[in-house]
Amino acid sequence: MSYQEFWCGVPHLVTYYSQAEEIRKAKENEKLWLQGLYNFRAFRSVIDNFSYGMNGGKGKKPDGYVENPIPITDYEIKREKQRRIKKTLEFFKKGQENE
Numbered sequence: 001m002s003y004q005e006f007w008c009g010v011p012h013l014v015t016y017y018s019q020a021e022e023i024r025k026a027k028e029n030e031k032l033w034l035q036g037l038y039n040f041r042a043f044r045s046v047i048d049n050f051s052y053g054m055n056g057g058k059g060k061k062p063d064g065y066v067e068n069p070i071p072i073t074d075y076e077i078k079r080e081k082q083r084r085i086k087k088t089l090e091f092f093k094k095g096q097e098n099e
Contacts, residue, residue: 034070041066 001017048062071080 034072037070038066 001013005013042065045062045065049064052062071077
């Protein structure tokens with residue numbers, strides 16, 4: 001907010017600028033949290049692969065790093081759910097064909 005807007009502008013502008021700043025802070029916080037989640041998954045993938053090798057390949061093989069971005073928008077979440085449902089249906093269809 002400029003000096004001119006603060007002292008000579010509409011008094012309600014202060015409230016709007018304050019709300020806009022809160023929204024910007026919330027978006028930045030979410031972005032940093034998501035970055036931390038990606039970092040966590042990357043480190044976990046490295047540590048899991050390292051410990052798998054230390055055990056001589058015993059146990060479940062680690063999944064590795066995520067293949068696709070984490071869905072965060074409503075559209076992406078719906079699309080991911082549809083993809084998983086489709087994958088599950090294909091799995092069961094193959095199981096029925098093998099019987």
